[in-house]
Amino acid sequence: MSKRSNSPGRQFALLSLLAVGMFGFAFALVPLYEIFCEITGLNGRTSGEAASVAQIAEISDREVTIQFTAQVFRGMPWEFRPTENQMRVRVGEVNTTEYYARNRASGMVTGQAVPSVSPGHAAQYLHKVECFCFTQQHLEGDAEIDMPVQFYVDPDLPEDIGTLSLSYTMYRVPDAEVVVPEAAASMPADHEGHYQP
Amino acid sequence: MTRSYRRVSMLFGRFCSIVLVTFGFAQAALAQALDMREGVTEVSQRVQSLHHLSLGVCIVVGIVVFGAMFYTMYSHRRSRHPTPAKFHESTPVEIIWTIIPTLILVGMAIPATITLIDIEDNSDPDLTVLVTASQWKWHYQYVEADIGFFSNLSTPQDAINNLVDKDENYILEVDNPLVIPTNQKVRFLMTSGDVIHSWWVPDFAVKQDAIPGFINEAWTRVDVPGIYRGQCTELCGMNHAYMPVVVEVLPEEEFLTWIEDQRVAAALAGEQAIADRSRTWTMEELMPIGEEVYIAQCATCHLPDGVGQGIRYPALAGSEIVNGPVEAHIERVLNGVVDTEMQAWAPQLSDRDIAAVITYERNSFGNDTGDIVQPLAVFESR
């Protein structure tokens, strides 16, 4: 290498580039982590997309227990709970359960449910055919709703898993991020959301 | 092979405990005060053995290394050893002190791995409890039995402020402890409704973070009935220190009775709520109840005299909400404020308590609205 290419200026540039690269790497950790979670089921993330029923190979005689739980996140004025706490299901069979939600506030509030499955490595074996968590849910003041979840347990579920828990956390969607449903598009904006500390 | 190894390592751990207790300290009681808690589950005892094993290894290595150091500092000081030796390199020696520690580490890693695999086996629970953390309390939901309740610190504020004496359970006591049966595998699902918390009971060796939007698992099986205390172990805001975990372990039959009692109590509370909202309450009835609720639930942030603490915990004295329309005030208390520590009280307090505390707030701290909020009004806003 020539002396010039090894100059302090060049090294400075290279090392700065490395630093900038590491800054970028911090952001690259986000998708890397997501891929990692999807592979390992870390944190019980489930797929955000609907599974197709056609994927099921066959319904087996094996039965597992599936438990349903629910929480609302701070600032969400909804009552939100499963309508049944647990179910015995046959592996591979499509089942439906419902979650109940009621808006305590007087104006429309939009919610987004975030699912989590426990044990974490079971997440990839619980397929949701239909779920209220796929989209935002809009509830008028004092309105209530039963929201269905249609799911099946993958026949490949490891033998050591006998109980799965499906948990939803209901978040309030900030007004700015609400995707207005078409039917409600003509309605006045929600004035209840202006919470000031 | 692993079983016998496990036995050997357990035995070594026990041996280390005995050595520590016998020779390390003059009194067994003192040794216990300085030791990791033994706890009341098989897991906690195995974890303690592991602690003894690693501590024992460290003490032995420490004696060798520090012994050599102090020996050389004493006998090779200049007044005794005026001419230094010349050696400064030896590859065989370097290899030896790389390999020996590695072997010791492998010896520690094996029992740790075996114990860890057992700890992480959450399968086949007899009972599942959903633990939901929020600032600064726990909520326990029995998934199978479908009962749930909040668990709040019950130490009086006066004890914290040193106005009355502190007893032995100071800040480790709650109004409603978690109750679980003996000899059953209890699985905990942990989650949070706001920031990250961590649920810890040292006597079970269970510590698991409660993370918003996700659920984590842990389990325990306790053989000895009793009351076990722990705390939140992840900094979760202002009152992180005031978020105790109390678990009462009952013999199985008593646990079943307790579950029944909870059902009856819930039914009675429902009837009481109907009775409460079907009559009109007076200011004199509501104010003392309101003050009690306020001190227990609201005063840590808004302070007992309602002056608040800066912008994050606004003053109630002279507040626009408190002195404004009653409906907005009820909604604020029921539903909380997004992205702040002000939480929704609807799931936590009865109509009567919310009516009382709002009445109290609207007629205290210099606020003088004269409003009397009825439980029925709260019920209708829910």
Added chain:
Amino acid sequence: MIAHADTIPKQRHPLIAFILRWLLTTNHKEIGTLYLCLAFLLFFIGGAMAMVVRLELFQPGLQFTQPDFYNQMVTLHGLIMVFGAVMPAFVGLANWLVPLMIGAPDMALPRLNNFSFWILPFAFILLLSSMFMEGGAPNFGWTFYAPLSTTYGPPSTDYFILGVHLMGVSSVLGAINVMVTILNMRAPGMTLFRMPLFVWTWLITAFLLIMAMPVLAGAVTMMLTDRHFGTSFFEAAGGGDPVLFQHVFWFFGHPEVYIMILPGFGIASQIIPTFARKKLFGYHSMVYATVAIALLSFIVWGHHMFTSGMPLAAELFFMYATMLIAVPTGVKVFNWVATLWRGSITFETPMLFALGFVIMFTIGGFSGLMLALVPADFQYHDTFFVVAHFHYVLYPGAIFGTMAAVYYWLPKWSGRMYDERLGKIHFWTATIAVNLTFFPMHFSGLAGMPRRVVDYSIAFADFNIVSSIGAGLLGLTQILFLYIIVKALTSGEKVTDAQVWEGAEGLEWTLPSPAPLHSFHTPPEIEPDEAHAATDKA
């Protein structure tokens, strides 16, 4: 390499000339001094916050602070000690010593050097000003876990973010400068494997800084956009994950731990041979061990998060990787002991601090090994056991290391000797105080006391009383240290010998005392060293 200080017209008002000289200096010795003074000032500020914390924890109940203010003190103590005291002190030492040790006239990039220092005061003014803002200073711990710091952080969090960015830029620029200096400015004959170990450890530290600090900058940038620009990196509602924050943070955080300890290793490796009058044992294995520690530091971050719900496989991986770090660390300790072995040892103050460093750091290493065992970590995690562990590593490692360095090189820097008797008193009181403060924390942690609590059960009261008394004593020893330094600089015995310590080796001891402002304009001649000849050829 023209020092700007020389070009300033002399006829200005003396005060303005003085300010401009220090503001515009590009001299590595002056910048080193500036770094050390800033670090010392911030060390006192961070220490005062620790005093508030220990005062509140003297007894159960709330005595002096409210919980929120207590959390602010805990947070700022951590941030200031890490970013304000330890890191600038080490950069200051690097500035002073690296050019002297490799026979360079100055740092490779002197103007950048000036710039990276003068960023720092502004960064800390930003951070400290948050105490006086509405809503108070950051109160979420120096690890600022989301969502406590994002959704629920006080308004001053944005000042904290900007402050961290500035510190990060300063550290990265400083690290690049050190690295370029070491790679380019060595005197002829100063091969990499003839560099003093302090230079080696700093070269590796610089690499860690360049790799780790930008990740921290990324983490706080994501925090900022989560707070204000509608992203949800760390919020489950928008598809993010609070645990991701911990991964990003500790990807920075664990190398950061070694950034705060490796230069200390280097210092001990300079001082121990001097006063043992014997060459450092196993120079090469010391270098390799340092490299191994640095590389391993990038794959162990998960051991800070064992309770966050990791899958078993990840827990096992991070446990094994963490335990592995004990091997190279052990090698270093064994090498120091072998250096002492059959030497001709004297115990001047720098040596005392270096030996104290080795012993107490090893104790911290032991508890670190215990913490690596995941099942046991479930009991230790986030208790005072951890607080005891990292203070045992950092106080003897970073603070004793820096103090040893200051005592050792002060005569060379200033041409004046410190008071040996006071130095020894300082060492012994500091050692007693450190152990009194931090040793009982092991026991309060084992008994079940969580960390970062403003109040605790009466069962932990005895341990906390001892800790608080120790902390008070530790605070007083800092004032003694300040007095010793001031006394040495103003009325210390003049040192004229270039070779201040008879057993010391290295180029810095060939320069007159005090070291002239400009040194090594002509590269020094490095004597061929027979011991190194074999490696040099290789």
